[in-house]
Amino acid sequence: xxxxxxxxxxxxxxxxxxxxxxxxxxxxxxxxxxxxxxxxxxxxxxxxxxxxxxxxxxxxxxxxxxxxxxxxxxxxxxxxxxxxxxxxxxxxxxxxxxxxxxxxxxxxxxxxxxxxxxxxxxxxxxxxxxxxxxxxxxxxxxxxxxxxxxxxxxxxxxxxxxxxxxxxxxxxxxxxxxxxxxxxxxxxxxxxxxxxxxxxxxxxxxxxxxxxxxxxxxxxxxxxxx
Amino acid sequence: xxxxxxxxxxxxxxxxxxxxxxxxxxxxxxxxxxxxxxxxxxxxxxxxxxxxxxxxxxxxxxxxxxxxxxxxxxxxxxxxxxxxxxxxxxxxxxxxxxxxxxxxxxxxxxxxxxxxxxxxxxxxxxxxxxxxxxxxxxxxxxxxxxxxxxxxxxxxxxxxxxxxxxxxxxxxxxxxxxxxxxxxxxxxxxxxxxxxxxxxxxxxxxxxxxxxxxxxxxxxxxxxxxxxxxxxxxxxxxxxxxxxxxxxxxxxxxxxxxxxxxxxxxxxxxxxxxxxxxxxxxxxxxxxxxxxxxxxxxxxxx
Numbered sequence: 068x069x070x071x072x073x074x075x076x077x078x079x080x081x082x083x084x085x086x087x088x089x090x091x092x093x094x095x096x097x098x099x100x101x102x103x104x105x106x107x108x109x110x111x112x113x114x115x116x117x118x119x120x121x122x123x124x125x126x127x128x129x130x131x132x133x134x135x136x137x138x139x140x141x142x143x144x145x146x147x148x149x150x151x152x153x154x155x156x157x158x159x160x161x162x163x164x165x166x167x168x169x170x171x172x173x174x175x176x177x178x179x180x181x182x183x184x185x186x187x188x189x190x191x192x193x194x195x196x197x198x199x200x201x202x203x204x205x206x207x208x209x210x211x212x213x214x215x216x217x218x219x220x221x222x223x224x225x226x227x228x229x230x231x232x233x234x235x236x237x238x239x240x241x242x243x244x245x246x247x248x249x250x251x252x253x254x255x256x257x258x259x260x261x262x263x264x265x266x267x268x269x270x271x272x273x274x275x276x277x278x279x280x281x282x283x284x285x286x287x288x289x290x291x292x293x
Numbered sequence: 294x295x296x297x298x299x300x301x302x303x304x305x306x307x308x309x310x311x312x313x314x315x316x317x318x319x320x321x322x323x324x325x326x327x328x329x330x331x332x333x334x335x336x337x338x339x340x341x342x343x344x345x346x347x348x349x350x351x352x353x354x355x356x357x358x359x360x361x362x363x364x365x366x367x368x369x370x371x372x373x374x375x376x377x378x379x380x381x382x383x384x385x386x387x388x389x390x391x392x393x394x395x396x397x398x399x400x401x402x403x404x405x406x407x408x409x410x411x412x413x414x415x416x417x418x419x420x421x422x423x424x425x426x427x428x429x430x431x432x433x434x435x436x437x438x439x440x441x442x443x444x445x446x447x448x449x450x451x452x453x454x455x456x457x458x459x460x461x462x463x464x465x466x467x468x469x470x471x472x473x474x475x476x477x478x479x480x481x482x483x484x485x486x487x488x489x490x491x492x493x494x495x496x497x498x499x500x501x502x503x504x505x506x507x508x509x510x511x512x513x514x515x516x517x518x519x520x521x522x523x524x525x526x527x528x529x530x531x532x533x534x535x536x537x538x539x540x541x542x543x544x545x546x547x548x549x550x551x552x553x554x555x556x557x558x559x560x561x562x563x564x565x566x567x568x569x570x571x572x573x574x575x576x577x578x579x580x581x582x583x584x585x586x587x588x589x590x591x592x593x594x595x
Binding site for chain 2: 116118139141142145146150156157158159160161169170172173174175177178217221
């Protein structure tokens with residue numbers, strides 16, 4: 068379970084990225100966070116992996132107080148939360164397989180597991196035949212699928228996806244969304260931040276709408292109207 | 294740290310070294326140039342030191358004794374002078390020896406030989422030649438000897454040659470001092486250039502460092518491969534520079550021998566080869582690893 072307890076993130080006196088957010092997300096949920104640019108979606112996700120620190124409030128991930136972790140302990144939460152970014156964030160000098168393997172090496176997993184799991188998870192995202200390609204040799208959609216494989220490979224409790232389809236064409240967008248739904252159906256919590264109306268309306272799951280750093284709507288099986 | 298972690302960091306360092314071949318080559322080049330400058334400083338230092346030593350060893354003062362002074366008195370004075378601080382060594386030149394040397398020096402000059410024969414006896418004085426540890430100390434030594442008031446002293450030639458001796462001594466000391474300052478400055482510049490090159494190389498990878506951090510790598514798991522790459526840079530640069538010095542010292546060795554007689558650069562390099570390589574290796578690795586450590590730290594804040 069993820070719990071944001073009265074979170075505020077203030078960059079300067081004039082503007083607050085997030086204001087008094089209290090939010091509870093149950094295991095296995097698929098939650099879409101929507102809102103215009105600057106509404107605070109990305110900040111909310113960044114707080115959960117402590118890419119940013121909250122100004123006020125506390126954040127919990129299954130009893131682990133994420134907001135209280137020291138700088139040297141941050142890797143604990145980052146290994147339990149897989150993250151997918153709009154710009155993929157793959158390591159350019161590593162192949163697809165090495166990028167995925169890196170997340171396992173980082174977590175100290177044995178070589179045998181790495182040899183077994185990496186091809187499996189790349190197969191799952193449909194890249195079984197591109198394991199030895201470097202990111203520059205892959206299309207945007209393929210790169211994003213490598214990133215999803217990397218986020219997935221340590222069997223995280225939660226997958227955060229921050230505008231994962233922002234740079235993709237409609238066909239690739241649907242591929243990625245279907246993949247996220249599949250991952251969710253296998254038992255992983257998914258938090259998807261997006262401003263793509265069609266995507267949200269087709270998912271038909273819980274939708275949280277942010278505006279100027281505040282939650283303005285939170286509905287099960289929600290739709291997104293602008 | 295577990296062995297599997299160390300193995301993975303080493304493998305990642307090697308991979309980065311290989312896959313960023315151009316960046317590695319450029320960094321090694323600059324690091325090699327730095328080591329080359331430092332290596333040159335070592336050799337120039339050795340050559341200059343030999344030259345200055347030979348210059349300084351030619352400076353001495355002589356104490357002349359009146360013709361009727363007993364040899365035992367002069368020898369007693371010599372023993373006493375040897376105990377003075379700052380005195381490196383002394384030599385006694387008897388009247389006969391002085392005459393023999395004089396004749397030898399002027400053996401082609403019939404006029405002088407004739408004049409000596411005309412005189413009949415030995416007109417030269419016995420003397421003690423004194424060399425100091427440090428040529429700047431001749432004034433103090435001469436003062437001390439004058440104050441001892443040994444019987445039979447006719448003159449101390451320092452007081453006549455004072456200007457020349459002091460000039461030579463101060464030239465030698467200025468060269469030593471400014472040479473050391475120049476060497477230090479050059480070394481500082483070279484180190485700074487190497488440091489900035491490594492930093493720039495890592496600057497190009499700042500994005501990757503933050504990605505690794507977000508994927509859940511600890512600071513050490515990220516730093517390790519960079520330090521490993523730094524070790525490789527240092528060793529490769531040291532090997533390259535040592536290899537370059539082989540033909541270089543061989544080529545300029547004869548020229549240096551003309552400039553500074555008695556100094557053979559190539560044999561000097563060969564006999565200090567292991568030491569030289571060790572210094573290059575340690576300096577190169579320390580520079581690259583140290584620079585990497587500080588450069589990576591800047592991007593590990595996430």
